[in-house]
Amino acid sequence: MKIYLVGGAIRDNLLNIKVTDKDWVVVGSNINSMLKLGFNLVGKDFPVFLHPKTHEEYSLARTEYKSGHGYKGFKYCASSTISLKEDLLRRDLTINAIAQDKLGNFYDPYNGIKDIKNRLLKHVSSSFKDDPLRVLRVARFAAKLKYLNFRIHENTLELMKIMSDSGELSYLKPERIWKETYNALQSTNPQVFFQVLKKCNALSIIFPEINKLYGIPAPSKWHPEIDTGIHTMLTLKIISKLTKNVPTRFAALCHDIGKGLTPQKLWPRHPGHGNAGIPLIKGLCNKLKIPNNIKHLSIIAASIHDIIHDIYNQKPKDILNIYNIIDAWRKPERVKQIALISEADARGRLTLEYIKYKQGKYFINMYKYISKLNIKSIINNSNLKGDFISKKIQDERLKLIKYFLKLKN
Incomplete structure (x- = not known):
């Protein structure tokens, strides 16, 4: 029996990224042998064990083959005869298909270390296309590693397009989609996740509400970028510089979602787009089983984000109504969240990224002043x-x- 460190821990270590989890693969063993050594069997779909002391995950080397639709449409073979090379072959990207033994020696049959040096996201084999979740995973890695200038190999992107066009993405479970999206929203450049999905034709399947914003114009006076889809990505880029808070980032993503419903005869104006977006946000959040706190913040942001732009001209009773709408008295954190979303909306426009947005701080400071009330x-x-x-x-x-x-x- 031989044990190797595999996957993300090696990749992140080579990239000088903090390693948070370690996964191990066990070659030349079986379930009974692992149980005798005190490992706890926890895998439902395939044999995964927890180490009795470290509680890190250990998986038996295995091969997989497609047997149905979606993420769970696989059969596996895990036996003591499966080699390390065979196990690594089933993995998604070459940068995740590197192993390391206890002496520190690397085993890299698919040139993952070379692709790390070349900043390349490249599939290991043609079996990549058997798992539709990998479309979202690659998009997430592109977002996570954008700051290191990683790019997706053109052949891998082509496979992702084939997978999107095949209809396989429709079999993905909502929980899996949201997990990948949530992780992408935690990255430094979450907008890249959605841009990649757009590029490989997956956005229209996974997030049709966001995809529909592309091609919809806004007044050039206020939106030099004109295209609402581009504005949405610029807004997400800005909000990610302002806060790491995922609910705030997601709400910023959805702030203009109602513009997708504006009748074409009214373009480039979008009267009432905030309230128009509420049913879309509810539908999207319910479909992907997104937590209620994120849904509620997104609804509020869609409704009032543009009012903050004009905060200096609002009447006192209308300002008070804004604080009441966001339930600021019980959830004071929402005041800053709405202020940041409004700032991201204002700065998420071509050539306007570095403007000074004083309205947000004004909105926050006013709330602090009111909160002195005993x-x-x-x-x-x-x-x-x-x-x-x-x-x-x-x-x-x-x-x-x-x-x-x-x-x-």
Whole structure:
């Protein structure tokens, strides 16, 4: 029995990226032997074990072949006769098909180290096309490694197009799609994930709501890039520089989604696109089983992001209504989230990336000022009850907004 470190840990170590997880492959063993050594069997689809002390994952060397549709449409063979080279052959990219023994020696039959040096995302074999999830995985790796100038090999991109056009992506489970998307949204350049999906014809299948934005014009006066799909990607790029928070990034992705429903006769204007996008956001989040906190933030951002642009001209009661809509009193973090999304929208436009967006800080500072209101004092020192207390609190908040506006003018 021989044990090798494989996959992402080797790749990341060679790229000087912090290694967070280690995966191991076991050659020349079987399930019974692993159990006798104290390993815990946890794999449902194929034999995966947890080390009794480190709890790291150990998999028996195996081969796979396509037997049906989707991610789970595979049969596997895991036996003591499967070689390390055979196991590595089933993996997605050459940079993930490198093994290392306990002495530190590399085993690299598919030139993964060379592709790491050349910054290339390249499939290991033609069996790459058997797993539709790999389209999303490659897009995610492209997003993750963009800052290191990685690119997708043209043959791999061509395979991804074939896979998209085959209909196989429709068999992917929502949970798998969201997991890859979530991981991509954590990367430095999440916009690359969606750009790659667009390039290989997968965006129209996985995110038709986003894909539909391409080709839809906006007024050149406000949007020099004109195309709403391009604007959406620029917005996602900017928000990712402003925050690492995934819910905020996803909400920024969806902020203009309603423009996909604007009748062509109204182009390039999009009146009411914020509220028009709400059913689309709900549908997308329900389809991919996206957590409710992300869905609710996305709905709010679509509804009011452009109002923040005009915050200096809003009436006090309308400003108070914005804070009420986002439930700022119970969820104060949303104030900053909405401010950042609005900033990303304003700066996510061709030639406007570096503009100063003062409205966001103004919106945040006003909230901080209003939050000084002592709610407990109002409740304890008032003879009011029920809805009258709520109205009193609202009245006092409105007074503070008016006073804040006077201080700033």
